[in-house]
Amino acid sequence: MLIRDETFVRNPRTAPILMTEAVWIGYKAAAPNSVSVTKPLFHLVTLTVPSxxxxxxxxxxxxxxFKE
Incomplete structure (x- = not known):
């Protein structure tokens, strides 16, 4: 009988584009009719960013x- 003690670290996957709230507000103001604004393509995430x-x-x- 084999007994193993292992530790698994799970790192959540984030979307490929991250932006600050200031950038998101500016983008929405500059392109309010953009698909990325009118559809839920961006969302608030819980993420720790240094500084x-x-x-x-x-x-x-x-x-x-375009996604399959």
Whole structure:
């Protein structure tokens, strides 16, 4: 009988594009009718970024219509 003691570390996967709240607000103001603004392509995430204490938004540029 083999007994093993292992530790697994799970790192959550984040979307490929991360932006600060200030950038997200600026983007929404500059392109309010963009698909990435009107569809839920970006969302607030809980993420620790060194030297930054504000909100972080994550998303992907692959529009849902093109995903399989």
């Amino acid at each position: 930054y204490t504000g909100k972080v938004f994550a998303g992907d540029v692959h529009y849902p219509v």
